[in-house]
Amino acid sequence: MTLAQHLTALDLLRARAFPAEGFHMTELAVEEPTEEQAEAEREALALLLESRWGPPHLVGLYGLLARVGAGEAIAEPWALICTSVPDIQLWHVEARWVALGLAPCGEGEFRLLAWITETDPP
Known part of the structure; x- marks a missing residue:
């Protein structure tokens, strides 16, 4: 995907109604998903x-991940986000949160992920 396509994808998701889960998540394709390219x-x-x-x-998610690990109930998509990426x-x-993060997905490969929600971060 090009940067213009990433922007279009995010704009489309921001305009859509949320499903029952209350958020949208998308993987923004990176041609060479090495850590350097994805970053x-x-x-x-x-x-x-x-x-x-x-x-x-710029939000580090280690503390939130520790809370999830300790059994604290964290609203979605924030529990999913902190278990997927180390930072966002x-x-x-316009009353919506947009988060970008890099998720490791194998040997030296990373995925560029985006979430959109109205749920405030914990």
Whole structure:
């Protein structure tokens, strides 16, 4: 996918009603999903989103993952997010949260994931 296609995908999801789970999640394809390529793709997309919405909140998720591991009930998609990626870039736009993260998916490969929700982070 190109950066323009990533933006289109995010815009379409932001405009859609949420399913029963209360969030949308999508994998934004990266042609060479090495950590370096996926990170470069996330940073390039984040720069475009920053030009639209301002700088993201950079959120480490280790603490939230520890809470989930201790048995605390965490609302979705936040429990899913913290078990999928170690950190996110997060924007709050028009009453919706948009999060970008990199998920390891095998030997040296990573997936660029995005979530959109109205549920506030815990």
